[in-house]
Amino acid sequence: xxxxxxxxxxxxxxxxxxxxxxxxxxxxxxxxxxxxxxQHAHSEIIGMQPEGNWISRAPxxxxxxxxxxxxxxxAGHGLYLYAAAETLGISREELVGMLLxxxxxxxxxxxxxxxxxxxxxxxxxxVDGAAIVNQVPLCRCSYGPYARAMIRICKEESFHQRQGxxxxxxxxxxxxxxxxxxxDAINRWWYPSLAMFGPPDSDSTHSERSMAWKIKRFSxxxxxxxxxxxxxQQASVLGLELPDPELRWNAERGHYDYTExxxxxxxxxxxxxxxxxxxxxxxxxxxxxxxxxxxxxxxxYAAKRAARVPE
Ligand code: FAQ
Numbered sequence: 001x002x003x004x005x006x007x008x009x010x011x012x013x014x015x016x017x018x019x020x021x022x023x024x025x026x027x028x029x030x031x032x033x034x035x036x037x038x039q040h041a042h043s044e045i046i047g048m049q050p051e052g053n054w055i056s057r058a059p060x061x062x063x064x065x066x067x068x069x070x071x072x073x074x075a076g077h078g079l080y081l082y083a084a085a086e087t088l089g090i091s092r093e094e095l096v097g098m099l100l101x102x103x104x105x106x107x108x109x110x111x112x113x114x115x116x117x118x119x120x121x122x123x124x125x126x127v128d129g130a131a132i133v134n135q136v137p138l139c140r141c142s143y144g145p146y147a148r149a150m151i152r153i154c155k156e157e158s159f160h161q162r163q164g165x166x167x168x169x170x171x172x173x174x175x176x177x178x179x180x181x182x183x184d185a186i187n188r189w190w191y192p193s194l195a196m197f198g199p200p201d202s203d204s205t206h207s208e209r210s211m212a213w214k215i216k217r218f219s220x221x222x223x224x225x226x227x228x229x230x231x232x233q234q235a236s237v238l239g240l241e242l243p244d245p246e247l248r249w250n251a252e253r254g255h256y257d258y259t260e261x262x263x264x265x266x267x268x269x270x271x272x273x274x275x276x277x278x279x280x281x282x283x284x285x286x287x288x289x290x291x292x293x294x295x296x297x298x299x300x301y302a303a304k305r306a307a308r309v310p311e
Contacts, residue, residue: 041081111274124164
């Protein structure tokens with residue numbers, strides 16, 4: 001009965017082994033994973049827009065080729081993650097429907113505009129950097145298909161982070177105005193990047209559950225701190241500043257003290273009131289509608305093949 005199944009599930013989690021699609025799992029575990037993986041997939045797809053904005057205006061052919069490859073990787077991550085979510089018994093069509101009708105979310109970070117070329121650098125360095133810090137522990141997530149998807153995705157994310165860092169490094173070695181442009185981008189992306197890790201632990205509704213089930217391995221604040229500690233050193237190599245006057249080493253804690261992001265702003269952005277929420281959703285809706293003929297043609301072709309009498 002359910003007790004025995006629950007006991008088996010608990011033992012697998014306890015032993016740090018993987019739950020696989022055909023295994024019994026508590027309904028809440030399944031629903032929680034669908035929520036998180038879908039939100040992650042939607043983030044990758046919506047996340048193509050801020051950088052896609054600069055493909056046609058990249059400063060050189062080489063930069064353009066690199067950016068194109070990065071944005072394509074994000075599409076790949078999205079599809080990969082939708083496939084992982086589908087192993088939990090939900091269809092991609094339903095998932096996309098829930099993004100479009102607003103029942104599922106995507107990361108707050110993609111509701112901020114990319115105003116200059118330096119923003120492409122800051123997104124790569126800070127946003128992909130935050131994504132890596134958040135996602136490396138997900139490679140050890142208790143749900144097999146999600147954990148395995150994360151391994152490949154993290155490898156690509158580290159290339160993305162390096163390309164962003166290199167854009168900023170180049171600008172930082174350039175003219176005064178290029179250096180100022182890089183600094184301005186960091187000033188605007190720093191706090192939204194800190195907010196990517198979610199609300200503080202005291203307000204995080206899912207953390208306790210998700211950590212007990214080993215979906216999440218570290219709390220929101222734990223990962224945020226790790227990200228801050230990592231960025232300080234990297235900023236000093238760039239010769240640029242992180243825009244936080246309170247940032248300083250705390251020898252007692254063995255970490256940098258820092259100013260928290262504005263969590264009221266995070267909640268507003270999550271609710272749909274960020275600077276670009278409307279634009280991002282309109283664009284996605286239009287792309288979905290304009291792609292309807294591709295889906296119909298693919299379905300018609302599959303039906304035709306299925307009906308064909310074997311020779
Ligand atoms: N934005 O109880 P918690 C990328 C929601 S990286 C929007 O703490 P949880 C790569 C949360 O859903 C970005 N909503 O939640 C890339 C919940 O609401 P709900 C994607 C947020 O799940 C780079 C409520 O607040 N990465 O795409 C945010 O335990 C460049 C309470 O929060 C992932 O999704 C937020 N920032 O922890 C692509 C990683 N924070 O669902 C293109 C996987 C919280 O009850 C270009 N996800 N909420 O209505 C996770 O690790 C977790 O879901 C967290 C949130 C850490 C994001």
